[in-house]
Amino acid sequence: MKIDILSLFPRMFQGVFDESIIKRAIDEEKISINIVNFRDYSKDPHNKVDDTPYGGGAGMVLTCQPIFDCVNDLKTPDSKVILLTPSGIPYKQEKVYELSKEKHLIIICGHYEGFDERIRTIVDEEISIGDYVLTGGEIASMILVDSVARVLPGVITEESHKEDSFNNNLLDYPTYTKPREYNGLEVPEVLLSGDHKKIEEYRRNEAIKKTKEIRPDLLGDD
Ligand code: ADE
Secondary structure, eight states, X not given: OEEEEEXXXXXXXXXXXXXXXXXXXXXXXXXXXXXXXXXXXXXSTTOOOEEOOXXXXXXXXXXXXXXXXXXXXXXXXXXXXXXXXXXXXXXXXXXXXXXXXXXXEEEEEOXXXXXXXXXXXXXXXXXXXXXXXXXXXXXXXXXXXXXXXXXXXXXXXXXXXXXXXXXXXXXXXXXXXXXXXXXXXXOOGGGGSOOHHHHHHHHHHHHHHHHHHXXXXXXXXX
């Protein structure tokens, strides 16, 4: 999968994509990530990318020209263009799997007070990573890329993500590792039993219990 991220702050991505599982996925050519500074596309003599809002109001608004030209330059018939904005559709695990099937994502990170409404006309999807407002789309794009990269074939084993929280509308079951007892806290006996059927049953019941308690909305119980 190829991903182009349009951002005015390319250095923000250093570290996040240079470590751990994402780095390995890049090194093994499962994913290629390109950070594009759309300021480079500005036709303004001072490379401006924003301006004051028509009608007045606070802050600066991203202008159409640099983003339109940048997307035009990168876009192919295989591209899906995503705009990250708090007013987008809430991002869910289902969407992670859907996006992981795409060949090429172009992700636009908004910044400042917002963007010219006409930018919406060149976008396939608008996504929000949650009901809160960030200073820009950069961190949101890292979350999107991280979540998509980990479910690409061969990045982590399918077994590692098929029982993730949110698959089957359930939160993940609790897990334990050695030692059997720590500071008086015991590992549930059933996990030491070797009885796979019982273990599976225990995990499912625990997942349901946890989901009912913390996220009843996932079960349609709220
Ligand atoms: N940019 C600012 N806040 C955001 C959010 N919650 N989701 C996506 N992009 C954003």
